[in-house]
Amino acid sequence: MGNIKPAGDGKPSPESLFRRWARLIIAFLFIVLTVYLAPNLEKIPGVGDQITTLRESDIEVGAWYYDDVEKYFEAEKYIREKRGLDYPLN
Amino acid sequence: MAENPQPDKVFKETRVSMVSQMGKTEDWWAIWLAGLFFVAVTASCFIWKPPVEELPQYRAIMNQEMEEAGFRTIAYTEAESKINSIRARNHGFTKVMRNITERPKKWTTNPIQAFYMSEEDAAAKRAAAAGRLETAEEKLKQARTRAEQAENAARTAQFQDQQLNQEARAAIAEWRSVKSGHSKAKSAANAKAYNLIPSLFVLGIVMAIFFAIGGKFIGFNLKEYFIGFPVIYLLTIISYMLGNQANFKAIGISYVLFAIFIGLLIANTTGVSKSIKTAGQTEFFIKTGLVLLGARILFGQIALIGIPGLFVTWFVTPVVLITTFWFGQKVIKMPSKELNIVVSSDMCVSGVSAAIASASASGAKKEELTLAIGMSMIFVAIMIFVLPTIANITGMHPVWAGAWLGGTVDNTGSVVAAGELIGYEAMVVAATIKMIQNIMIGVIAFGVAAYWCLKVEPEKACKPGETPMKLSVGGAFFEIWYRFPKFILGFIGASIIFSIMQAGISPDWGHAMVEEGILSLANRYRGWFFGLAFVSIGLSISYQELKEPLRGGKPLILYVFGQSFNLVLTLFVAWLMFMVIFKDITEQLMLGA
Numbered sequence: 107m108g109n110i111k112p113a114g115d116g117k118p119s120p121e122s123l124f125r126r127w128a129r130l131i132i133a134f135l136f137i138v139l140t141v142y143l144a145p146n147l148e149k150i151p152g153v154g155d156q157i158t159t160l161r162e163s164d165i166e167v168g169a170w171y172y173d174d175v176e177k178y179f180e181a182e183k184y185i186r187e188k189r190g191l192d193y194p195l196n
Numbered sequence: 197m198a199e200n201p202q203p204d205k206v207f208k209e210t211r212v213s214m215v216s217q218m219g220k221t222e223d224w225w226a227i228w229l230a231g232l233f234f235v236a237v238t239a240s241c242f243i244w245k246p247p248v249e250e251l252p253q254y255r256a257i258m259n260q261e262m263e264e265a266g267f268r269t270i271a272y273t274e275a276e277s278k279i280n281s282i283r284a285r286n287h288g289f290t291k292v293m294r295n296i297t298e299r300p301k302k303w304t305t306n307p308i309q310a311f312y313m314s315e316e317d318a319a320a321k322r323a324a325a326a327g328r329l330e331t332a333e334e335k336l337k338q339a340r341t342r343a344e345q346a347e348n349a350a351r352t353a354q355f356q357d358q359q360l361n362q363e364a365r366a367a368i369a370e371w372r373s374v375k376s377g378h379s380k381a382k383s384a385a386n387a388k389a390y391n392l393i394p395s396l397f398v399l400g401i402v403m404a405i406f407f408a409i410g411g412k413f414i415g416f417n418l419k420e421y422f423i424g425f426p427v428i429y430l431l432t433i434i435s436y437m438l439g440n441q442a443n444f445k446a447i448g449i450s451y452v453l454f455a456i457f458i459g460l461l462i463a464n465t466t467g468v469s470k471s472i473k474t475a476g477q478t479e480f481f482i483k484t485g486l487v488l489l490g491a492r493i494l495f496g497q498i499a500l501i502g503i504p505g506l507f508v509t510w511f512v513t514p515v516v517l518i519t520t521f522w523f524g525q526k527v528i529k530m531p532s533k534e535l536n537i538v539v540s541s542d543m544c545v546s547g548v549s550a551a552i553a554s555a556s557a558s559g560a561k562k563e564e565l566t567l568a569i570g571m572s573m574i575f576v577a578i579m580i581f582v583l584p585t586i587a588n589i590t591g592m593h594p595v596w597a598g599a600w601l602g603g604t605v606d607n608t609g610s611v612v613a614a615g616e617l618i619g620y621e622a623m624v625v626a627a628t629i630k631m632i633q634n635i636m637i638g639v640i641a642f643g644v645a646a647y648w649c650l651k652v653e654p655e656k657a658c659k660p661g662e663t664p665m666k667l668s669v670g671g672a673f674f675e676i677w678y679r680f681p682k683f684i685l686g687f688i689g690a691s692i693i694f695s696i697m698q699a700g701i702s703p704d705w706g707h708a709m710v711e712e713g714i715l716s717l718a719n720r721y722r723g724w725f726f727g728l729a730f731v732s733i734g735l736s737i738s739y740q741e742l743k744e745p746l747r748g749g750k751p752l753i754l755y756v757f758g759q760s761f762n763l764v765l766t767l768f769v770a771w772l773m774f775m776v777i778f779k780d781i782t783e784q785l786m787l788g789a
Binding site for chain 1: 268302304305307438439441442443444445446447448449450451452457458461462465466467489492497500501502546547548549580581584606607608609610612613616617623624625627628630631634715719723781784785787
């Protein structure tokens with residue numbers, strides 16, 4: 107990212123200080139509200155049950171690299187066992 | 197009045213000597229810092245070494261049991277558990293370095309639990325899990341007795357009776373499965389009180405000093421940097437905390453999205469101070485994190501699922517990547533090649549990790565990376581529910597479905613989640629295919645960097661309308677070397693060194709010292725470095741800049757085209773490989789399922 111410069115290139119809006127802070131606070135309240143409502147995601151018809159399954163399985167769904175996902179190592183072990191790749195190792 | 201630029205001044209490049217670059221640029225300092233990290237962690241793992249000398253004796257037991265019985269006996273399983281428990285990360289200073297990197301924990305309704313749990317709450321948790329543990333212990337005892345009886349019967353027949361062998365194999369498999377359930381129950385029943393505040397405080401100081409070392413040479417204003425860093429770090433902690441809310445976590449809304457979003461909010465409302473601008477060193481954090489990530493690209497793992505796995509990943513992925521990039525350039529005429537390659541690799545390689553690597557390799561803008569990550573996360577949240585539903589309704593074979601998910605859903609965590617919604621075998625295959633695809637990002641980053649410095653950058657450096665100079669082989673090599681993003685050398689170097697180290701003395705040693713030692717720590721620190729980077733990205737973008745690449749909806753068209761092509765091609769190739777040509781591998785994977 108050759109064009110990335112230190113943070114803050116984005117200029118703040120030309121509104122008054124009060125309005126800018128008010129917008130920030132409203133946005134944070136929105137985040138708080140979203141967090142507060144998050145447990146209700148499981149009540150959504152259709153996907154609610156699937157969300158419950160994933161929550162209970164404790165999978166790191168948002169993890170973006172394989173070594174952040176504990177289940178991956180379980181999967182690797184399973185594949186090695188089934189394909190006879192782990193015997194004999196030495 | 198706008199002046200006409202003087203062509204010879206505008207397009208002339210000032211070349212900086214390599215020695216100067218090595219001491220003053222982020223690319224090189226990312227390598228030096230990651231190198232320093234690896235040296236320190238490796239030294240710690242060797243000084244406070246786990247009992248690796250015991251590994252051969254456990255492995256000998258396993259080999260002897262396998263030789264004798266032809267299947268995994270009780271003694272084999274116990275020796276295997278001993279091997280798995282030997283981990284460098286649990287010893288001495290390595291343990292201390294790892295413990296301070298603890299991220300905010302998962303919570304449901306009370307965010308304080310992300311950081312703190314009192315002794316009373318822990319006791320309540322233990323009490324709640326005590327009943328489950330008791331049941332699990334009883335089950336384990338019974339399963340163990342059945343396994344012992346079956347194995348003894350088979351052993352008495354010197355493992356010559358196939359019927360008894362089969363019974364023993366089944367009883368031991370059941371015991372192993374119950375054992376795993378027991379471990380989970382035990383861990384819940386051993387809930388301990390925690391307070392992450394002190395360790396987070398120490399980690400903040402460690403990371404601030406770590407990056408300041410490079411910053412001093414690169415030319416940071418260190419006073420401003422040390423004032424601004426705590427703010428960036430605090431926002432990173434908040435992002436992790438939000439991303440660990442149980443339901444957000446379940447649908448894949450991770451800290452990445454929160455970090456960028458919070459940064460964006462602040463930058464576009466109150467604005468950010470000079471000190472925060474100085475501390476938000478996006479590129480430096482990302483490049484250092486990427487070099488640490490390189491160590492996890494272990495080439496020994498690519499053959500795990502055989503030729504069909506390689507074909508689904510290393511054939512389909514480049515085909516989709518090149519086709520999507522071509523479509524972006526020639527058909528919809530994307531305004532930015534960098535945005536095109538970042539969206540294309542994010543979509544068809546491995547999501548966020550590939551987006552970061554190709555953005556860094558091509559010199560993409562921060563808003564282009566943000567856009568690619570944002571689109572990918574939205575599509576992923578849909579795909580983890582839609583694809584398993586299609587697979588379940590149509591009754592796809594689990595191995596075929598797993599390979600399809602692994603090759604198409606963007607991030608590993610989401611792939612595993614989608615696989616889990618189909619079944620265990622699908623999850624296992626999906627995770628493995630995605631891991632092989634993850635390993636590809638080293639090659640992709642190298643390819644993108646080489647293409648950009650040989651083809652794209654020289655075009656930019658020419659006068660308008662002029663054809664870039666035709667390069668000789670030697671000239672091309674020099675050109676690539678000069679323009680190449682050097683941190684990628686660190687990224688690839690780390691991959692080579694740790695691939696060799698992992699396979700080095702023995703796979704068991706590699707597991708105990710490299711995977712469960714050095715790489716385990718690299719993973720933790722890398723996560724924090726990327727967290728700092730994502731917050732810094734958000735803090736440096738204005739809404740206007742973000743709207744610009746979205747104009748005309750071209751990135752969206754590109755993503756939808758590429759992903760549709762990917763879905764169809766992967767579906768076909770996975771079917772051809774796992775259901776037609778290499779059916780034996782599919783049968784192997786389903787054995788006993």
